Amino acid sequence: MSRVYNFSAGPAVLPEEVLREAAEEMLDYKGTGMSVMEMSHRSKAFEEIIETAEADLRELMNIPDNYKVLFLQGGASLQFAMIPMNLMKNKVADYIVTGQWAKKAYQEACKYGKVNKIASSEDRTFSYIPDCSDLPISEDADYVYICENNTIYGTKFKTLPNTKGKTLVADVSSCFLSEPVDVSKYGILYGGVQKNIGPAGVVIVIIREDLITEDVLPGTPTMMQYKVHADAGSLYNTPPAYGIYICGKVFQWLKKRGGLAAMKEYNEKKAAILYDYLDQSKLFKGTVEKKDRSLMNVPFVTGDKELDDKFVKAAKAAGLENLKGHRTVGGMRASIYNAMPIEGVEKLVEFMKKFEEENL
Numbered sequence: 001m002s003r004v005y006n007f008s009a010g011p012a013v014l015p016e017e018v019l020r021e022a023a024e025e026m027l028d029y030k031g032t033g034m035s036v037m038e039m040s041h042r043s044k045a046f047e048e049i050i051e052t053a054e055a056d057l058r059e060l061m062n063i064p065d066n067y068k069v070l071f072l073q074g075g076a077s078l079q080f081a082m083i084p085m086n087l088m089k090n091k092v093a094d095y096i097v098t099g100q101w102a103k104k105a106y107q108e109a110c111k112y113g114k115v116n117k118i119a120s121s122e123d124r125t126f127s128y129i130p131d132c133s134d135l136p137i138s139e140d141a142d143y144v145y146i147c148e149n150n151t152i153y154g155t156k157f158k159t160l161p162n163t164k165g166k167t168l169v170a171d172v173s174s175c176f177l178s179e180p181v182d183v184s185k186y187g188i189l190y191g192g193v194q195k196n197i198g199p200a201g202v203v204i205v206i207i208r209e210d211l212i213t214e215d216v217l218p219g220t221p222t223m224m225q226y227k228v229h230a231d232a233g234s235l236y237n238t239p240p241a242y243g244i245y246i247c248g249k250v251f252q253w254l255k256k257r258g259g260l261a262a263m264k265e266y267n268e269k270k271a272a273i274l275y276d277y278l279d280q281s282k283l284f285k286g287t288v289e290k291k292d293r294s295l296m297n298v299p300f301v302t303g304d305k306e307l308d309d310k311f312v313k314a315a316k317a318a319g320l321e322n323l324k325g326h327r328t329v330g331g332m333r334a335s336i337y338n339a340m341p342i343e344g345v346e347k348l349v350e351f352m353k354k355f356e357e358e359n360l
């Protein structure tokens with residue numbers, strides 16, 4: 001067996017320890033004689049899995065009691081519709097568009113009401129986060145929406161926007177559990193887990209209880225009502241059971257590593273290795289404004305498309321995989337999520353230095 005350093009933006013690297021544990025439990029989960037994949041979601045064993053996962057997540061993120069944790073399906077993309085359908089009581093919402101995912105969320109919301117794009121960084125290919133300290137928040141906005149870490153462009157909100165008292169909704173898919181957060185500042189924070197937590201197929205929604213109501217837009221499908229899932233403890237229908245089990249293992253792994261403050265320190269250290277090198281390289285350049293740099297997704301270019309391609313190919317041959325940038329941006333992108341060990345980033349920078357010497 002040989003494992004590569006996987007810099008994929010998602011689905012992405014998972015902790016090896018978690019994968020080993022899952023492998024050990026594959027055929028017989030704790031004496032049940034079956035795999036978690038094969039067991040009823042109403043069984044005692046699974047009940048314990050989902051309850052422990054939620055309790056561990058609450059502990060890790062210090063989630064206040066007046067927030068529900070939902071384990072849902074449909075990817076982060078289904079939330080683009082679910083959020084307006086459940087929250088748009090006045091049929092007005094404000095969106096800050098800092099990348100493709102925010103733009104998609106904005107476009108989807110436009111189907112359901114009056115949606116204002118109150119800020120955008122599209123003018124410079126989403127390479128920065130606009131000043132959000134004094135935006136024209138709509139008087140009757142039901143919520144203000146952001147994508148907190150822009151997976152494709154590698155930017156991150158270092159301070160949350162001033163919503164002037166309106167509910168903040170955030171897509172945190174690619175920065176979930178990468179550092180401590182103050183959950184009480186959000187109405188909803190949600191993310192697909194395939195970036196920084198677990199296998200594709202699970203979306204975690206953390207939602208303040210007062211936002212969970214029966215007063216949803218007419219025609220909202222049962223499966224798209226937060227209240228239905230909240231009332232059923234995420235077991236209204238069959239949940240993505242195996243995915244939740246793996247998420248639970250990752251939560252335990254994070255607790256063992258010292259929680260989110262320790263992860264933040266580790267992630268800062270990892271990202272600095274790469275950014276420090278980029279800042280002095282004569283061949284490679286980071287594409288993002290320094291103050292807005294993400295700790296999780298690091299895009300960079302040589303400025304020469306052929307050389308970029310050559311780099312990606314050579315890196316792959318050296319066991320450094322999935323470094324090709326998003327198809328809309330080109331160049332390279334290294335996603336260095338929680339589960340990417342510091343050795344992986346060191347190996348990458350070592351390889352970049354060698355490539356720079358040979359190609360400059």
Ligand SMILES: *Cc1c(COP(=O)(O)O)cnc(C)c1O
Binds near residue numbers: 147
């Ligand atoms: C990947 C990603 C999405 C889309 O996730 P799906 O689960 O594929 O729908 C949305 N937002 C962000 C920030 C992402 O990184």
